[in-house]
Amino acid sequence: MIPVLFGISIIVFTIVHLIPGEPSDVLLGQHSTPAKVKIINHKLGIDRPIWIQYFHFVWDALHFSLGTSFFSKVPVATLIAGRLPATVMLLTGGLILSIIIALPLSILAASKRGGIRDQIVRAIPVVGLGMPQVWVGIMLILLFGLHFRIFPVSGFGDNFPQHLRAIFLPSLSIAILLSPILIRSLRTSMLEIMDSDFILTAKAKGIKQSRITIVHVLRNAVIASVTVLGINIAYLVGSTVIVERVFVIPGSGSLMIDAIARRDYPIVQGVTLFFAIAVVLVNLITDLIHAALDPRVVIK
Amino acid sequence: MKKNNTLYIGIGILSTLILAAVFAPLITRFDPVEQDLMDTLANPTWTHWLGTDAFGRDVFSRLIFGARLDLTIGIVAVALPFIIGVSLGLITGWFGGRFDAIIMRIVDTVIAFPFYVLAIALVFIFGPGIKSIIIAISLVGWVAYCRIVRANVLVAKEQDYVHAAKLTGLPVSRILRRHILPNVISQAIVFSMSDIVLSILAIVSLGYLGLGVPVPTAEWGSMIQEGQPYLLQQWWIPTIPGFMVVIVGFSLSLIGDGLVKRLER
Numbered sequence: 428m429i430p431v432l433f434g435i436s437i438i439v440f441t442i443v444h445l446i447p448g449e450p451s452d453v454l455l456g457q458h459s460t461p462a463k464v465k466i467i468n469h470k471l472g473i474d475r476p477i478w479i480q481y482f483h484f485v486w487d488a489l490h491f492s493l494g495t496s497f498f499s500k501v502p503v504a505t506l507i508a509g510r511l512p513a514t515v516m517l518l519t520g521g522l523i524l525s526i527i528i529a530l531p532l533s534i535l536a537a538s539k540r541g542g543i544r545d546q547i548v549r550a551i552p553v554v555g556l557g558m559p560q561v562w563v564g565i566m567l568i569l570l571f572g573l574h575f576r577i578f579p580v581s582g583f584g585d586n587f588p589q590h591l592r593a594i595f596l597p598s599l600s601i602a603i604l605l606s607p608i609l610i611r612s613l614r615t616s617m618l619e620i621m622d623s624d625f626i627l628t629a630k631a632k633g634i635k636q637s638r639i640t641i642v643h644v645l646r647n648a649v650i651a652s653v654t655v656l657g658i659n660i661a662y663l664v665g666s667t668v669i670v671e672r673v674f675v676i677p678g679s680g681s682l683m684i685d686a687i688a689r690r691d692y693p694i695v696q697g698v699t700l701f702f703a704i705a706v707v708l709v710n711l712i713t714d715l716i717h718a719a720l721d722p723r724v725v726i727k
Numbered sequence: 728m729k730k731n732n733t734l735y736i737g738i739g740i741l742s743t744l745i746l747a748a749v750f751a752p753l754i755t756r757f758d759p760v761e762q763d764l765m766d767t768l769a770n771p772t773w774t775h776w777l778g779t780d781a782f783g784r785d786v787f788s789r790l791i792f793g794a795r796l797d798l799t800i801g802i803v804a805v806a807l808p809f810i811i812g813v814s815l816g817l818i819t820g821w822f823g824g825r826f827d828a829i830i831m832r833i834v835d836t837v838i839a840f841p842f843y844v845l846a847i848a849l850v851f852i853f854g855p856g857i858k859s860i861i862i863a864i865s866l867v868g869w870v871a872y873c874r875i876v877r878a879n880v881l882v883a884k885e886q887d888y889v890h891a892a893k894l895t896g897l898p899v900s901r902i903l904r905r906h907i908l909p910n911v912i913s914q915a916i917v918f919s920m921s922d923i924v925l926s927i928l929a930i931v932s933l934g935y936l937g938l939g940v941p942v943p944t945a946e947w948g949s950m951i952q953e954g955q956p957y958l959l960q961q962w963w964i965p966t967i968p969g970f971m972v973v974i975v976g977f978s979l980s981l982i983g984d985g986l987v988k989r990l991e992r
Contacts, residue, residue, distance in 0.1 A: 434836030438845075445852045553984075557924050557976015561935040561951055562969025569958055569966070665841030669932050673955075683844070684936060687851050695848060702844045710839070 428707060435703045436485050443696045444477075453690045454497055493697035498689060503697035507679050513583055514667055514678035516590060520598030521663070522656075525605040532606075533613035533648075534640060540618055548610060555607030560666050564600040564673035571596055581675035597674040601666065608659055609652060616651040620644050650720045657713030661706045734985025740978035744971075748794040757785035759792040759945040768961060780950075780964055781957060782943075789945035790967060796946050798975070800857060801927035804864040809919055811865070812872025813912065817903050819873065820880025830873065837870045846929055850938045857940055860933060864926045871922065872915050879911035913990045920983035924976040931972055947972060 451464040493503035536548035572580035584593040668680030686694035718724045763783035777786035819827040846863045853859035933939040934948020947968035954964030
């Protein structure tokens with residue numbers, strides 16, 4: 428994990444230094460004079476050697492100091508913290524909804540291999556994985572927001588019940604893209620487990636089929652799918668950037684897109700770093716959960 | 728022998744789309760970027776099959792010309808990381824050692840980044856445009872191929888036929904090219920099918936965010952974005968480009984499954 432965090436810090440640092448144009452140009456605009464540029468560069472520490480700049484960047488990041496926005500002069504860490512609840516709610520909602528969608532469908536498919544229900548469920552990933560995130564969002568807006576008028580088409584609301592209502596469609600759009608992946612892995616591992624000896628034993632003991640499916644098969648299949656979820660976490664987190672844009676949700680992803688439009692470098696840098704580290708941590712947590720659920724797995 | 732229908736259906740759908748994209752000027756009657764401000768947001772008619780957008784541009788023409796752009800970038804943006812990833816996978820898997828360790832740490836790091844966040848940051852650096860999208864997708868995409876090929880090389884290099892090739896004194900480059908590569912590449916090829924879908928999805932998403940191909944060039948992502956405000960009047964403008972992506976994804980998915988079946992035989 429340490430080499431990965433080191434790699435992340437280097438990539439983020441490099442990205443910001445590769446951005447064409449000087450920060451002083453953005454900050455001063457037309458009022459740029461060589462003297463002012465020099466003052467700004469000194470203030471931002473850009474006149475120091477590159478490795479010292481890197482050291483300062485890492486040192487600050489370790490202290491949760493991600494710099495200050497060029498425009499609002501608010502610390503980037505504060506900005507991210509303010510936008511975080513929306514993103515976390517969105518991700519949690521997406522995760523819960525995809526489990527609600529994926530579990531029954533994969534049980535249905537695995538209950539009879541090759542049957543008509545299995546065929547239909549197997550077709551879901553084939554179509555589902557090719558859908559653009561933006562498009563799914565817009566289709567949901569069209570159907571539930573404009574046609575049936577059940578949910579708001581954009582925004583985040585002012586209080587918790589309103590938040591919940593507002594993030595339902597965005598979360599659903601995440602779930603529609605995540606559940607095909609889950610369905611595929613759950614179905615495969617359920618079918619695999621059904622062929623194993625302990626299921627035969629359970630059947631021979633006369634345990635009810637529904638109990639076998641839920642207690643014996645599903646439990647083990649879910650354990651295998653936790654890893655699949657972990658692998659897809661990075662992609663999932665990245666897709667919130669797009670979902671937040673489609674539904675105009677004030678989350679950390681839209682913070683980044685807005686910052687890009689205004690060339691507010693510290694925010695772009697801070698959000699990128701934050702997202703990457705969050706993914707590393709979530710991966711660590713899924714590994715721990717996997718180990719807790721499956722006694723055969725040992726964390727090195 | 729069972730006929731491999733999935734493969735042929737997939738290839739059939741995809742080649743139809745590619746043909747339409749190649750012969751776009753022959754199929755369409757209008758210039759995809761030509762504006763007609765007297766005839767905006769028109770409903771479908773015999774002249775404008777899918778109506779016109781807010782600038783009076785023919786939606787059907789934009790759709791077909793968009794296919795040109797999205798399919799080309801999608802395929803090119805996969806070819807590059809395919810070559811880089813497969814080569815690096817061969818080298819790291821075969822030689823191991825310090826080079827392998829370094830490359831694997833880089834792979835772990837790139838995987839840790841949320842794809843869209845990294846892609847957006849990279850496009851931000853290189854500036855919006857086709858070249859930037861291809862660079863961004865390539866810088867992220869090679870990782871998967873490197874991992875797949877490396878894992879297969881690790882298995883293959885312990886096989887008897889490779890030991891035999893070594894004993895006959897063949898040079899390493901020849902063993903890698905003639906003995907290892909043909910045996911490890913199939914999984915990478917199958918993955919590249921779903922990877923093309925992923926890269927088209929990325930192009931569409933970046934286009935939607937305004938970081939893709941600059942306007943007014945016809946591109947599915949920017950069509951979706953430009954159509955969103957008129958969702959109530961003209962639901963089909965943002966709907967149909969997305970539907971095209973689904974069809975492309977569907978056909979590539981069929982081709983991928985078909986290839987797996989064919990390789991298993």
